[in-house]
Amino acid sequence: MTAVCPGAASRLALGETVSEALANLYAQRQRSALALLGILIGTASIVAMLTIGHMAQRETLKLFRHLGVDMLQIHAMPAGNYPVGELDRHAIEHLTASDPDVIAAAPLTADHDTILAGERQAELGIAAVTPDLPRLMSLRVADGRFIAPIDDGNLVAVVGDQAARKLSAPGAPLTLGSAVRVKGYVFQVVGVLGPLPFTALDPTDVNNAVMIPLAGAGRVMDSAKPTTALIDLRPTADAKTAGARIVARLANPTAVLQVISARDLIRGLNAQKAIHSQLLTAVGAISLLVGGIGVMNVMLMGVMERRREIGLRAAIGATPRDIQLMFLIEAATLAFVGGVAGLAAGLIAALVTARASGWTFSLAPWVLPLGPGVAALVGVAFGLYPAIKASRLNPIEALRAD
Amino acid sequence: MLQVFDLEKTYGSPTRSTPVLRGISFSLEAGAFCAVLGPSGSGKSTLMNIVGLLDQPSAGAVRLDGAIVDYAAAEETARVRNGDLGFVFQAFNLLPRLSAWENVALPLLYARTARPDRKPLALAMLEQVGLADRAEHRPAELSGGEQQRVAVARALIRRPKLVLADEPTGSLDSVTAAEVMALLRDLHRRLGVTILMVTHDRDLAGRCDRRIEMLDGRIVHDSAFA
Ligand SMILES: Nc1ncnc2c1ncn2[C@@H]1O[C@H](COP(=O)(O)OP(=O)(O)OP(=O)(O)O)[C@@H](O)[C@H]1O
Numbered sequence: 149m150t151a152v153c154p155g156a157a158s159r160l161a162l163g164e165t166v167s168e169a170l171a172n173l174y175a176q177r178q179r180s181a182l183a184l185l186g187i188l189i190g191t192a193s194i195v196a197m198l199t200i201g202h203m204a205q206r207e208t209l210k211l212f213r214h215l216g217v218d219m220l221q222i223h224a225m226p227a228g229n230y231p232v233g234e235l236d237r238h239a240i241e242h243l244t245a246s247d248p249d250v251i252a253a254a255p256l257t258a259d260h261d262t263i264l265a266g267e268r269q270a271e272l273g274i275a276a277v278t279p280d281l282p283r284l285m286s287l288r289v290a291d292g293r294f295i296a297p298i299d300d301g302n303l304v305a306v307v308g309d310q311a312a313r314k315l316s317a318p319g320a321p322l323t324l325g326s327a328v329r330v331k332g333y334v335f336q337v338v339g340v341l342g343p344l345p346f347t348a349l350d351p352t353d354v355n356n357a358v359m360i361p362l363a364g365a366g367r368v369m370d371s372a373k374p375t376t377a378l379i380d381l382r383p384t385a386d387a388k389t390a391g392a393r394i395v396a397r398l399a400n401p402t403a404v405l406q407v408i409s410a411r412d413l414i415r416g417l418n419a420q421k422a423i424h425s426q427l428l429t430a431v432g433a434i435s436l437l438v439g440g441i442g443v444m445n446v447m448l449m450g451v452m453e454r455r456r457e458i459g460l461r462a463a464i465g466a467t468p469r470d471i472q473l474m475f476l477i478e479a480a481t482l483a484f485v486g487g488v489a490g491l492a493a494g495l496i497a498a499l500v501t502a503r504a505s506g507w508t509f510s511l512a513p514w515v516l517p518l519g520p521g522v523a524a525l526v527g528v529a530f531g532l533y534p535a536i537k538a539s540r541l542n543p544i545e546a547l548r549a550d
Numbered sequence: 551m552l553q554v555f556d557l558e559k560t561y562g563s564p565t566r567s568t569p570v571l572r573g574i575s576f577s578l579e580a581g582a583f584c585a586v587l588g589p590s591g592s593g594k595s596t597l598m599n600i601v602g603l604l605d606q607p608s609a610g611a612v613r614l615d616g617a618i619v620d621y622a623a624a625e626e627t628a629r630v631r632n633g634d635l636g637f638v639f640q641a642f643n644l645l646p647r648l649s650a651w652e653n654v655a656l657p658l659l660y661a662r663t664a665r666p667d668r669k670p671l672a673l674a675m676l677e678q679v680g681l682a683d684r685a686e687h688r689p690a691e692l693s694g695g696e697q698q699r700v701a702v703a704r705a706l707i708r709r710p711k712l713v714l715a716d717e718p719t720g721s722l723d724s725v726t727a728a729e730v731m732a733l734l735r736d737l738h739r740r741l742g743v744t745i746l747m748v749t750h751d752r753d754l755a756g757r758c759d760r761r762i763e764m765l766d767g768r769i770v771h772d773s774a775f776a
């Protein structure tokens with residue numbers, strides 16, 4: 149007799165069982181396709197959910213890249229008949245001393261205007277700021293310096309990276325010492341900022357702006373008073389109570405004050421995301437359940453149709469465990485194929501979502517094995533009953549089946 | 551080689567039981583070619599299934615190659631069926647998806663024979679039954695006689711000690727039946743395998759070394775003791 153190695157006693161080569169499983173599934177492809185569809189939708193929604201969640205998280209963090217998650221913004225909207233809502237610059241700058249939760253505070257006001265430099269002219273943002281702004285917005289000066297206390301109301305300007313490009317002509321680059329003209333006033337450039345991509349929360353797009361000292365803003369803007377306060381809170385501070393306290397301190401008859409808190413925004417975004425992922429999880433779970441039942445159905449029918457084969461295999465030496473394993477691997481293979489298709493569909497859905505939301509597509513690598521893995525597990529779970537049924541068939545009756 | 555002691559088999563519930571085998575005893579020496587005859591319903595297939603370890607007796611014992619069969623040990627009976635026994639059925643029972651050689655090689659799968667070794671073994675076995683040129687054909691592309699030859703090759707690929715053939719020519723016309731019978735005789739002589747064959751055909755039975763006749767679950771005649 150041929151020697152049987154004891155370790156392999158009940159283990160068949162996985163590879164060929166899988167290839168045989170694939171051949172069987174192909175033989176009953178119409179029925180398999182229905183079961184696959186459920187698994188596909190289930191896996192796709194789970195993969196889409198995880199990938200979208202992953203991207204949303206990255207996007208949320210990107211949103212607060214400049215301002216940090218402890219940021220508070222106060223915007224003054226005009227109240228009643230006042231043409232502009234105003235804030236008090238000194239009250240804002242005094243917050244650091246007067247409010248225990250405030251680490252830094254910077255007033256600013258922003259507008260648009262036509263800016264000229266030599267022969268060039270461009271429609272750009274103009275922001276009236278104080279020396280504290282770089283700290284609050286993580287600004288980096290590439291060349292020269294930022295606006296300093298000594299500038300007071302002088303005619304100096306710091307130019308954003310993109311704005312500097314727009315104001316440069318071939319052979320006449322905008323550099324330190326160049327002059328920019330706004331509404332007839334000539335400002336001398338003392339600094340150029342490094343590139344800083346705009347995020348939706350930034351109070352102004354500094355990349356595309358010319359910044360001038362707030363004290364002299366009255367010359368080129370409607371009001372020399374700030375309309376926005378950027379505040380950095382202590383990480384331990386409660387954003388709501390601190391916000392209310394600061395609003396009370398800055399309140400004045402010209403303005404209705406609007407508070408934007410990074411924490412609140414994140415909470416809102418997370419809540420929205422949670423609803424999405426709960427929905428997708430439910431869809432995924434239900435589809436996987438339906439798919440699993442489909443797999444069970446396909447396998448049960450397969451067992452019924454292949455009774456003779458099962459009896460024959462038992463007669464030529466398959467153990468009940470061999471038969472069980474054969475059907476389990478078939479169920480897992482069926483589900484795995486659906487899982488791979490679902491992975492592709494889920495990633496496409498995530499890609500489309502990313503495009504539609506203007507996000508950069510990014511893939512969490514652990515999603516790749518997870519999708520098809522979950523599907524294969526579902527296949528094994530739902531294939532168990534048909535497999536056990538097959539292994540318990542009486543070989544004589546099975547051989548007599550037609 | 552094979553000893554059967556007082557084998558009984560009863561089907562049905564305790565209230566309405568049908569005795570099918572009522573005390574069968576015989577022994578078969580190695581290398582025998584023995585026919586089992588008897589009218590329909592006399593219990594021939596039931597006996598073959600019990601000797602083939604596919605069914606359990608209600609009473610009695612079977613000794614195969616010196617060891618009493620433990621019918622409760624599923625893994626062990628599967629191993630014996632794979633290595634020591636070969637089956638030839640009336641209905642061939644080839645798997646339609648597989649080619650002739652793949653059908654022949656199927657028992658090697660459960661013997662855990664390495665995959666590259668299987669094809670040469672199967673081809674050699676097909677050669678022995680005269681079907682070397684049909685190795686890649688599917689069962690549907692083969693005649694009944696050819697299909698049964700493939701089945702015979704499958705039964706013999708593991709070089710079993712005992713081949714159990716339940717009406718192997720029952721689905722074939724008399725000419726083809728004679729050819730398959732001749733093949734069995736030939737393989738019996740060349741490979742020295744022991745064969746127990748159920749048949750209704752007195753002519754074919756006459757070409758066996760020994761005949762056991764059954765009636766109503768009993769052996770009524772055994773040519774070895776005539
Ligand atoms: N699972 C079963 N349950 C109840 N009775 C059965 C079962 N299997 C077989 N029988 C009965 O046992 C008896 C013998 O059957 P068996 O198949 O062994 O006969 P046989 O000699 O092979 O007949 P044939 O020549 O027609 O093949 C028959 O009366 C049959 O009805």
Ligand SMILES: [Mg+2]
Nearest residue numbers: 594595596716
């Ligand atoms: Mg019979």
